Amino acid sequence: MAEKITVRNGRLEVPDNPIIPYIEGDGTGPDIWYATRLAIDAAVLKAYSGRRRIEWKEVLAGEKAFKATGEWLPRKTLDDITEHVVAIKGPLTTPVGEGIRSLNVTIRQELDLYACIRPVKWIKGTPSPVVHPEWLDVVIFRENTEDIYAGIEWMPGSDKARKVIGFLNGEMGCKIDETASIGVKPITKSATQRLMRKAMEYAMRNHRHTVTIVHKGNIMKYTEGAFRTWCYELAEAEFKGLFVTEEELKGTDGRVPKGKILINDRITDNMFQQLLLRSREYDVIVTPNLNGDYLSDAAAAQVGGLGMAPGANIGDFLAVFEATHGTAPKYAGLDKTNPGSLMLSAKMMLDYIGWGEAADLLARSLEDTVSQKKVTYDLARNMEGAKEVRTSEFAKYMVENMG
Secondary structure (H helix, E strand, O other): EEEEEEEEEOOEOOOOEEEEEEEOOOOOHHHHHHHHHHEEEEEHHHHHHOOOEEEEEEOOOOHHHHHHHOOOOOOHHHHHHHHHHHHEEOOOOOOOEEEEOOHHHHHHHOOOOOEEEEEEEOOOOOOOOOOOOHEEEEEEEEEEHHHHOOOOOOOOHHHHHHHHHHHHHHHHOOOOOOOOOOOOOOOOHHHHHHHHHHHHHHHHHHOOOOOEEEEEOOOOOOOOHHHHHHHHHHHHOOOOOOEEEEHHOOOOOOOOOOEEEEEEEHHHHHHHHHHOOHHHOOEEEEEHHHHHHHHHHHHHHHHHOOHEEEEEEOOOOEEEEOOOOOOOHOOOOOOOOOOOHHHHHHHHHHHHHHHHHHHHHHHHHHHHHHHOOEEEEHOOOOOOOOOEOHHHHHHHHHHHHHH
8 A cells, every 4th residue: 555755853753655746747648747757656666676676656746736736836735745745747738038037936935945956976888078977976955945036026117026126226336227027035044054954965975075155256256155154154153164165275276175175166267268268167056046056057068968867855854756847848749758867866865765676777767768879859960879869768768777
């Protein structure tokens, strides 16, 4: 009989037959979810010889939810994810410049999934635009609830926009054109420091060597500059003796003492070139919301694109794993899209619930399949001698490689 994942005494309790909610997703979501589910189930069966299995529970969001309920994100979906603790989702539609608010952002904020965690690592055989994609192996911790993505903004010419502009110009001495669009960028100490804490704990648990705070504090001194300050303060308060800073290494040979983590910081725009030119020097990255969105996509391009980039949104215990790319509606229903992002996110999910054997099997079979050049169109067009396969065929080849 299937059971729910629970939280007891500060840790996840995962039964051998957990119920895990899934959101199929919009556009190509159904195609990549079908393939991903096939591969997950095969990996779990192979790894545990039938002793463990996942009971999948569909919950609705996006276009499918709107057709069924008249709501883009039903409250029941959020309640189901909360009740079952761990979930996985495909991409969801968000119109640009109009219409509904981002469902991805809403899910993160409503469930307080404050850490968007995106590992970026090259899968052997994946075509890449850089000479040494294998040099990049970073895990990006992106703050998920604040910054510009908080969605506090007003349309130009609206009464609220004029009211805010009037206050800023009249009371705060600003000089903002009355026709301007207005948005607010909140960054708080509490949200910043819980993200830094999670990044440090990850670095220690996974034997990572460097934690880099990425910010634009040279310009936005009281938001992103404060983000930098608060990250260092958290490290000093809770991880004292376990790290060193670049400042502390000045005047030495620059070597980090054995067993300690180096904490440093970089300006956001500089970090883009750092990831290209000195990628081996970076390990764990901690950054505000918008920076993290840009950096994770740019880093993904170095290892083959968003089609091979996993992601997770994690709070204190609740976690939603997701494909990091969009819905690609022109390919919907064509059984053509690369399922790699969702599959690698599923690998993260299996690791999160403590099923490391199945997680490793899933990742190895994906790498083996890519190395055999049996890939979807997005990879095949850049791989000499590749066999272009459908989304579902790619999953079946993965299952064969598990055997």
